[in-house]
Amino acid sequence: MTILNGTLxxxxxxxxxxxxxKACSSSAEWVIELVDEGVLEPVNSxxxxxxxxxxxxxxxxxxxxxxxxxxxxxxxxALALDLLDEIDALQARLNCFEx
Amino acid sequence: MxxxxxxxxxxxxxxxxxxxxxxxxxxxxxxxHPDVSKEADAEIRFKExxxxxxxxxDPEKRASYDQLGANWKAGxxxxxxxxWDAGFEFRGGGYTDGNAxxxxxxxxxxxxxxxxxxxxxxxxxxxxxxxxDHHAKVLIDLEDAYQGATRSITLxxxxxxxxxxxxxxxxxxxxxxxxxxxxxxxIRLAGQGSAGMGKGQAGDLYLEIEFNPHSIYKVEGHDVYxxxxxxxxxxxxxxxxxxxxxxxxxxxxxxxxxxSGSKLRLKARGIPGKSPxxxxxxxxITLPPADSDKAKALYQQMQQDLAYNPRSKLxx
Numbered sequence: 066m067t068i069l070n071g072t073l074x075x076x077x078x079x080x081x082x083x084x085x086x087k088a089c090s091s092s093a094e095w096v097i098e099l100v101d102e103g104v105l106e107p108v109n110s111x112x113x114x115x116x117x118x119x120x121x122x123x124x125x126x127x128x129x130x131x132x133x134x135x136x137x138x139x140x141x142x143a144l145a146l147d148l149l150d151e152i153d154a155l156q157a158r159l160n161c162f163e164x
Numbered sequence: 165m166x167x168x169x170x171x172x173x174x175x176x177x178x179x180x181x182x183x184x185x186x187x188x189x190x191x192x193x194x195x196x197h198p199d200v201s202k203e204a205d206a207e208i209r210f211k212e213x214x215x216x217x218x219x220x221x222d223p224e225k226r227a228s229y230d231q232l233g234a235n236w237k238a239g240x241x242x243x244x245x246x247x248w249d250a251g252f253e254f255r256g257g258g259y260t261d262g263n264a265x266x267x268x269x270x271x272x273x274x275x276x277x278x279x280x281x282x283x284x285x286x287x288x289x290x291x292x293x294x295x296x297d298h299h300a301k302v303l304i305d306l307e308d309a310y311q312g313a314t315r316s317i318t319l320x321x322x323x324x325x326x327x328x329x330x331x332x333x334x335x336x337x338x339x340x341x342x343x344x345x346x347x348x349x350x351i352r353l354a355g356q357g358s359a360g361m362g363k364g365q366a367g368d369l370y371l372e373i374e375f376n377p378h379s380i381y382k383v384e385g386h387d388v389y390x391x392x393x394x395x396x397x398x399x400x401x402x403x404x405x406x407x408x409x410x411x412x413x414x415x416x417x418x419x420x421x422x423x424s425g426s427k428l429r430l431k432a433r434g435i436p437g438k439s440p441x442x443x444x445x446x447x448x449i450t451l452p453p454a455d456s457d458k459a460k461a462l463y464q465q466m467q468q469d470l471a472y473n474p475r476s477k478l479x480x
Contacts, residue, residue, distance in 0.1 A: 066316075066336070066338045068314055068338045068339070068340050069338065069339045069353055069356070071352055071353040071369075071371065072351065072352045073342050073349060073350075073351050074349065074352055075344075075346075075349060077437075090294065123350055126370075127199045130197070130198075130199055131199060134193060134197055134210075135193055135194055149199075149200065153348055157347065157383070157385060158384060161382040161384050
């Protein structure tokens with residue numbers, strides 16, 4: 066059987082605005098809105114030099130699904146993602162204490 | 165095929181109002197959304213709820229579903245009665261929202277006649293639709309994150325055949341787990357999701373990394389924690405002890421006067437990567453049992469000679 070090599074969505078891969086839009090089949094305007102809302106944090110501050118990490122790509126996918134499946138607006142998506150991150154961090158901390 | 169009780173799936177009564185159905189759906193969709201839920205079968209539940217809502221939100225589909233009668237039980241073997249949907253406008257109509265391939269055989273058997281493969285998924289508009297993305301969790305051991313691994317993953321995905329019937333197809337993929345993966349990270353396998361409609365591209369498969377609980381290590385981000393039992397004399401006098409790490413045992417120096425619960429950092433011995441994590445060793449002083457006369461005598465001697473009050477800071 067062929068062994069599939071996927072892309073690990075981590076902080077080491079970097080994408081341009083164009084590549085990010087293509088990867089999530091979304092418009093640049095939508096990505097810019099996500100940046101304005103603080104959902105995505107590009108590496109450089111100037112829009113023409115924006116680079117996004119794999120974490121941003123993962124967040125953009127999640128944002129898209131939350132918008133499509135649950136009808137959440139951007140502010141709600143930003144809040145949901147922050148809370149999900151916090152739950153993950155707390156869960157990891159909790160696991161360290163549990164026997 | 166199995167009968168599906170859409171009311172039971174949504175946790176509502178058969179006489180629920182349309183508003184109640186909508187509220188139940190919104191609540192369950194949030195609860196089981198694969199990006200939100202921590203439950204293992206979230207994606208299946210999410211699709212099930214979506215299918216139930218697809219039927220119950222539409223008064224016509226709901227009425228024809230109700231016509232099947234209330235005596236059916238979930239899981240019961242089901243075959244639609246002949247001409248059961250006569251008199252309904254949508255006859256042969258089928259799927260309006262969502263992606264047909266996400267729906268069950270049961271749904272197809274009662275609403276899917278005439279479905280010819282040209283239905284559009286909700287995400288992409290008519291004609292050519294991109295296939296749905298799939299999500300799955302892959303359980304790995306902590307050691308796999310240190311060394312990298314290959315994992316076989318068996319996925320069940322619904323497929324639509326030429327006659328429009330939905331069948332569940334099992335496929336097994338062999339996937340490389342790269343070294344340095346962390347809990348919750350996702351691996352994207354392009355084109356391994358549902359097949360697209362028409363010229364639409366296939367969806368992607370997302371594998372979320374989850375570590376099997378480890379018998380001795382705990383993981384937090386890229387850092388790893390180990391509770392290390394030490395004797396009172398090792399802690400008091402200092403010692404060099406063997407410590408296991410996921411990459412093999414190392415020697416650790418314990419300085420004299422180390423207390424219980426001290427956190428000793430082994431730099432860059434956590435999960436590897438460009439910025440590797442650390443391994444934290446948390447000391448736990450364990451007492452030898454006083455189960456022989458000699459052991460008892462040693463404890464009694466310490467009691468007499470050390471004059472130590474561990475509760476002095478508590479004012480007693």
